[in-house]
Amino acid sequence: MATLQIENITKRYGALTVIPELSLSVEDREFCVLVGPSGCGKSTLLRIIAGLEKINSGRILVDGQDVSDMEPPERGIAMVFQSYALYPHMDVDRNMGFGLEIARTPRQEITARVARAAESLHLDTFLKRRPRELSGGQRQRVAIGRAITRKPTLFLLDEPLSNLDAALRVNMRVEIARLKGELNSTMIYVTHDQVEAMTLADRIVVMNAGRIEQVGAPLELYEQPCNRFVAGFLGSPAMNFLKGTVTEVSAGVAQVDLAAGAMIAVPLERGVPAGSAVELGIRPEHVRLNDDGEGPEVSGRAGVVEMLGSDTFVHVRKGEEMIVVRDSRARRLKVGEEVQLRFPPGACYLFEAGGRRVSRLAGMADAA
Numbered sequence: 001m002a003t004l005q006i007e008n009i010t011k012r013y014g015a016l017t018v019i020p021e022l023s024l025s026v027e028d029r030e031f032c033v034l035v036g037p038s039g040c041g042k043s044t045l046l047r048i049i050a051g052l053e054k055i056n057s058g059r060i061l062v063d064g065q066d067v068s069d070m071e072p073p074e075r076g077i078a079m080v081f082q083s084y085a086l087y088p089h090m091d092v093d094r095n096m097g098f099g100l101e102i103a104r105t106p107r108q109e110i111t112a113r114v115a116r117a118a119e120s121l122h123l124d125t126f127l128k129r130r131p132r133e134l135s136g137g138q139r140q141r142v143a144i145g146r147a148i149t150r151k152p153t154l155f156l157l158d159e160p161l162s163n164l165d166a167a168l169r170v171n172m173r174v175e176i177a178r179l180k181g182e183l184n185s186t187m188i189y190v191t192h193d194q195v196e197a198m199t200l201a202d203r204i205v206v207m208n209a210g211r212i213e214q215v216g217a218p219l220e221l222y223e224q225p226c227n228r229f230v231a232g233f234l235g236s237p238a239m240n241f242l243k244g245t246v247t248e249v250s251a252g253v254a255q256v257d258l259a260a261g262a263m264i265a266v267p268l269e270r271g272v273p274a275g276s277a278v279e280l281g282i283r284p285e286h287v288r289l290n291d292d293g294e295g296p297e298v299s300g301r302a303g304v305v306e307m308l309g310s311d312t313f314v315h316v317r318k319g320e321e322m323i324v325v326r327d328s329r330a331r332r333l334k335v336g337e338e339v340q341l342r343f344p345p346g347a348c349y350l351f352e353a354g355g356r357r358v359s360r361l362a363g364m365a366d367a368a
Contacts, residue, residue: 002063002076002153002186003028004049009058011044011210018044019210021058026188031180033189033197035233036207042190045207046156049188050079062153078147079156082163084139086131086146092118093127096145110149117145120182121175137168141175148183155187161196169193176200194234198222206230228355231281237313237324239349240287242280249274252360254350256280260318262296264343266350269360278358279351284326286347289314295342298323302333316341 004026011019019041026032034042047053049060051072059068067075086095096117097110105113118124121141131139140160147155160176161169177200180187191197197204198218206213206221206229214226225231231239247263248255254266258280272278288295300318312332314325316339323341333339350359 003061004154004186004188005061005064006045006049007059007061009048009055009060011041011048011053012056017210019048022210022212023058024205024212024215026186029184029186031187031189031200031202032205033191033201033203034205034207035191035194035197036213037233038192040207041210042207043158044210046079046158046188046190049154050077050156051075052079076153077156078150078152078154079158080140080143080147080160082159084131084143084163086139086142088131091128091130092123092134092142092145095131095142096149099146099150113149113151114145117148120148120179121145135168136164137172140164140172144176144179148179153186155183155185157187157189159190159192161191161193169196173199194236198234204234206233224361225349225357227357228279228281228351231349231351231357235283237284237326239281239283240323241351242282242321242323244278244280246272246274246276246278254278254358256350258296258298260298260300260321260323262298262343264296264345264348266345266348267360268350268358270356270358272350272352272358277353280343281349281351282343282347284313284324285328286344287323287325288342288344289325289327290340291342293342293344294346295344298341298343300339300341302335302337302339305333305335307332314339 006024008021008023010021036042048055051070059066093114097114100110118127123141123145126138161172164172173196201218203215204218204221205215208229214221214230221230222234242258242260244256244258246254247257252268254268254272256264256266298318300316302314303317304315306313312327314327314333316323316325349357352358
């Protein structure tokens with residue numbers, strides 16, 4: 001168990017700055033997930049914490065100790081890689097205990113630690129197999145077990161499930177969630193999969209171009225994104241964004257004329273002048289399809305209908321706008337059929353031209 005403080009670090013490769021000045025704190029026994037698009041710097045940040053990449057400035061503290069200049073083995077950190085990185089000529093038993101052998105740990109303790117890790121990961125019956133005799137999920141569990149046996153102060157996991165098929169990803173996600181509770185350790189997990197982030201994290205760190213956009217609990221980020229980037233990154237299908245213009249602001253409410261052909265009133269948290277170009281955001285599950293109710297009505301035609309069983313995703317074309325609707329009642333619409341959409345004002349977000357959210361969320365106001 002350990003705390004982690006990252007203080008004003010920068011990382012450059014020659015003239016290229018991949019991480020501008022960045023700070024982050026991770027609490028003891030917290031499961032912190034780093035998410036963001038490819039190239040945003042999340043794996044680089046993880047490698048910096050592990051000591052595999054050197055920083056150009058700033059410092060990294062583990063439990064208050066500055067480890068910035070320490071070599072990886074001295075930091076007390078274990079890392080699970082995307083590629084498993086198992087020794088092909090060693091069986092599972094030896095793979096999991098080899099790091100302890102290098103550290104000259106007594107044989108009896110190695111055996112005990114490997115046995116405990118194998119039991120928690122359901123690998124008891126595979127200890128004498130070699131990696132080529134294991135499935136992808138089993139290999140990933142061996143890689144995690146190798147980290148567990150070292151009893152590190154920090155667990156770092158770099159997209160550990162990305163090489164698995166869909167079913168194995170779900171199974172391993174459940175395994176990691178179970179281990180999270182059993183190990184009671186500090187974990188930092190990198191992924192581009194928002195389902196993993198939303199289901200596993202105590203806190204999510206959303207990164208973009210080497211910078212942190214927002215940090216918070218999963219539902220906090222989902223419901224209260226600070227800007228358009230965070231709002232669009234979290235959620236599947238992604239949030240809908242509709243272009244509009246503010247025609248009037250009165251008593252903290254903006255009247256927005258949508259290019260999709262409707263007027264909507266949105267409560268403001270921050271001022272925005274009349275005449276401003278804005279974007280209205282609404283999640284697919286909040287758009288009402290062929291319903292009477294609150295909010296302006298927009299007509300359009302179903303362009304693509306994706307029936308997934310429990311849900312149907314309807315892609316509705318309105319002029320130049322494409323609006324995705326998530327309909328849990330799984331109506332069997334036909335492509336080209338005309339539909340009516342409603343946007344409940346309480347579920348709408350408003351973003352100014354720079355991407356900052358300016359709307360006041362109903363949930364936030366109620367909580368206050």
